[in-house]
Amino acid sequence: MRMLFLAGGSPATVFALVPLATAARNGGHEVLVAATADMAGVIxxxxxxxxxxxxxxxxxxxxAGRDGSPLSLPDDPGERMRFGGRGFGRLAAGSLPALRELGRGWRPDVVVGGALAFGAALLAGELKVPYVRHAWDMGxxxxxxxxxxxxLAPELARSGLTELPAxxxxxxxxxxxxADPAAPSGLTMRFVPCGLQRELEPWMYTRGERRRVCVTAGSRVSKEYEFDHLDALVGKVSGPDVEVLVAAPxxxxxxxxxxHPGVRAxxxxxxxxxxxxxxxxxAGGGQTALTAVRAGVPQMVVxxxxxxxxxxxxxxxxxxxxxxxxxxDGPGDVARVCREMxxxxxxxxxxxxxxxELAALPGPAEVLPAVEALARG
Structure with a gap:
C-alpha cells in the first residue's frame, strides 16, 4: 500500500509521525512524508x-495573510489560539496545489495527517481515500x-462542505x-520520541552524584530570543547540590x-x-512534555x-x-518551586x-494494522 503522511512546519510535527511512518515502511508499505520545504532535512x-x-x-x-499583508499576534489568549488555527488553515490552503499534484502522481491508499495538518483531510476527501488524523503531542x-x-471556508465551500471533514x-x-477529555475517540498509541540525535558521551546516559535538573526553552532560543530568561533560570536553579543540563542550540x-562554568549546555x-x-x-512543548513522561521525570512547566x-x-x-x-513566573520563583519538587x-x-501507563500502550507496529484495514477497505 501507499501511505502519505502530512506534517506541519516544525520539527515536532515531523517527529510525532515518524514512529508510525517508520513502522509502515518496515511493514513493506510505500511511505512519503510531506511538509514545508524547510522540514525536508528533518524528514x-x-x-x-x-x-x-x-x-x-x-x-x-x-x-501574513493570504495576500501577504502582515498580521500581528492578538493579546487575548483565546483569540491568539484562533489566530494560530487560522495560520494552520493558511498552511493547508497554500499546500493544496502541491498536495493535489502529489496525489495525482503518486495515488496514496490512505492519508495520515498531523493534528493540525488540515490539508490531509481535504486531499483525502478529493481522492476518496481514508483519512487518519494523528496527534502531534498532548492535544x-x-x-x-x-x-x-x-x-478554510472558501476551500470547504468549493468541496460542498460546511465544516472540516472528520x-x-x-x-x-x-x-x-x-489525555484531553474532549479528544475524539479512537486508538491510543505509545509515544516514541524521535528528536534529532548526536553522538552520545558517557555523562549523557549515566547519573552523577548530584541531583540533575534539565532546563530547556525550546529549539528556537537564541542570543536575540528568550536568552536572557533562560540565562536567569540557569543561574537561579544552579547550586552546589544540583547539576544543571541545558538543552539549547x-x-x-x-x-x-x-x-555558567560547570553547566553542560x-x-x-x-x-x-x-x-x-x-x-x-x-516551556511546555508537547513533545518535550511527553518525552519527560516516558522517562518518568517530574516537570516544572512555564x-x-x-x-x-x-x-x-x-x-x-x-x-x-x-x-x-x-x-x-520569575526566575527566582521558578527556581524555588524546582527545589520544592x-x-x-x-x-x-x-x-x-x-x-x-505510557509504556503499556500498544506501539506503532501494533496500531498499524488498523490503518492497513482502512486502506484495504
Whole structure:
C-alpha cells in the first residue's frame, strides 16, 4: 500500500509521525512524508522519503495573510489560539496545489495527517481515500480547529462542505489518564520520541552524584530570543547540590557555558538524557512534555504560549508537574518551586506511574494494522 503522511512546519510535527511512518515502511508499505520545504532535512534525517508541499515556512503562514499583508499576534489568549488555527488553515490552503499534484502522481491508499495538518483531510476527501488524523503531542485546543475552519471556508465551500471533514480514524499518543477529555475517540498509541540525535558521551546516559535538573526553552532560543530568561533560570536553579543540563542550540549554549562554568549546555538527546535527570524545567512543548513522561521525570512547566496551558495543567492535576502561580513566573520563583519538587517524593512517584501507563500502550507496529484495514477497505 501507499501511505502519505502530512506534517506541519516544525520539527515536532515531523517527529510525532515518524514512529508510525517508520513502522509502515518496515511493514513493506510505500511511505512519503510531506511538509514545508524547510522540514525536508528533518524528514530525511529520520530515514524517510520527503516531499515538499510549499517553499514557505510556517512563520510565513502565521504572520501574513493570504495576500501577504502582515498580521500581528492578538493579546487575548483565546483569540491568539484562533489566530494560530487560522495560520494552520493558511498552511493547508497554500499546500493544496502541491498536495493535489502529489496525489495525482503518486495515488496514496490512505492519508495520515498531523493534528493540525488540515490539508490531509481535504486531499483525502478529493481522492476518496481514508483519512487518519494523528496527534502531534498532548492535544490541541478546539479554538485552533475553529480558527482553521474559518480560514478554510472558501476551500470547504468549493468541496460542498460546511465544516472540516472528520477523520476515519483518530490516533492519540497521550496516556489516557492525562489525555484531553474532549479528544475524539479512537486508538491510543505509545509515544516514541524521535528528536534529532548526536553522538552520545558517557555523562549523557549515566547519573552523577548530584541531583540533575534539565532546563530547556525550546529549539528556537537564541542570543536575540528568550536568552536572557533562560540565562536567569540557569543561574537561579544552579547550586552546589544540583547539576544543571541545558538543552539549547549551540549559539545559545556556547554563551551559557561561558557565563555558567560547570553547566553542560548544548543540543541534547533528551530521550536519553532525561533518564538520568530528577526534574525537567521547560516551556511546555508537547513533545518535550511527553518525552519527560516516558522517562518518568517530574516537570516544572512555564508555558510560553496560551495553547500550552491546558495540556500541562492536566499533568499538574495528575501530580507529575507544577505550573507557576499568577505573578510567580520569575526566575527566582521558578527556581524555588524546582527545589520544592526535588524535595517532594510524590512527584517522582507519580511520574513513574505515568511512565508505566505510557509504556503499556500498544506501539506503532501494533496500531498499524488498523490503518492497513482502512486502506484495504
Amino acid at each position: 530525511t534525517a529520520a530515514g524517510l522519503p520527503a516531499a515538499s508541499v510549499t517553499p514557505l515556512a510556517m512563520r510565513d503562514f502565521m504572520l 490541541e485546543p478546539l479554538a485552533m480547529e475553529l480558527g482553521a475552519a474559518d480560514e 477523520a476515519d480514524l483518530w490516533i492519540d499518543i497521550c496516556p489516557p489518564s492525562v 549551540e549559539e545559545a549554549a556556547a554563551a551559557l557555558r561561558e557565563r 548544548g543540543w541534547l538527546p533528551l530521550d536519553t538524557v532525561l533518564h538520568t535527570c530528577d526534574l525537567l524545567l521547560h 508555558p510560553n504560549m496560551p495553547k500550552l496551558w491546558g495540556p500541562n495543567r492536566r499533568l499538574a492535576d495528575h501530580g507529575v508537574a507544577r505550573l507557576p502561580q499568577a505573578g510567580e 526535588l524535595a517532594t517524593p510524590s512527584y517522582a512517584r507519580r511520574a513513574a506511574e505515568l511512565a508505566a
